[in-house]
Amino acid sequence: MSDATKDPAAPPLAAYALWLVPTVPEQSEKFQNLITDLASLEQPSPVFSPHITLIHPIPLSTRLRDIHAGVKQAIKTTSSKHSLEKFTVDLNPAQKGDKYYQSVLAPVNLPNEALSSLREAVEDVFALKNLPEYFPHLSLFYGGVSPKRRDEIAKIANEKIGELGKVEIGEIAIVSCVGTAEKWEVVGREKLS
Template identity: 30%
Template structure:
């Protein structure tokens, strides 16, 4: 019998009681009133999926990954919001696009994760902070984006 795989995602999140967390959480709550749009915690997905056979193995893998970040002097990964954007994917319906002077740090951390988890064949990484999870028409995205 095969051991079930656990699946995790690595997130960068603003500190829970920070102004950034409160602002983004407020936007998520505001836009999640539409049917099929869940409320979730503010985050930037740094890498997904991390697959392991146990929680302990996941913690060990992440600790090794963090050690690699430190070796490459990426123990802090600052982020900067570039603009409000919309996309055609469920997890990218309405989002805050991450960019600016710190974009290289975020992309480097993702590249290190891809190497660490042997996932260099994944699609291009698009750093963003989602505000709305749902399937949207172009008209719905445009209307919501204009309200941000």
């Protein structure tokens, strides 16, 4: 994550998030290169690590060891119903979003029963209520740009990378999301299997 840019349109956050991160190095590198390329189209736009947000927000007052324990419990609960070994999600083509942190994204092709179960287990473990409807996606670009420009950037993303396809997910990253994207930090990881 780069601290070279500070977008004044970026809303600061103050919570932990759980991210599903690509496992296969070639996939992760492909997405990281795309995210970096897209960020360079609009300054200042942050560069961030490829991820699919599983859940946000977990209060900052939650102890890190309790987050690790909760994630392990959610993985165990989900694993009793679905195999998380070689867990994959299918991504649809890039499209514009309507929020700063969803400016351009690749939605996860639904339904995905394992993903839905994992999300539900995490909600239960952390007793998170009244969350917005879950919209799983791989973020590709954050920026305070117009809807028209978001469409243009989504088109560029699709031209650069072609079919996004299946992404293998092997771990959950625990991320301290304090401030804007360039300040976010992975503070822990848990393997799915």
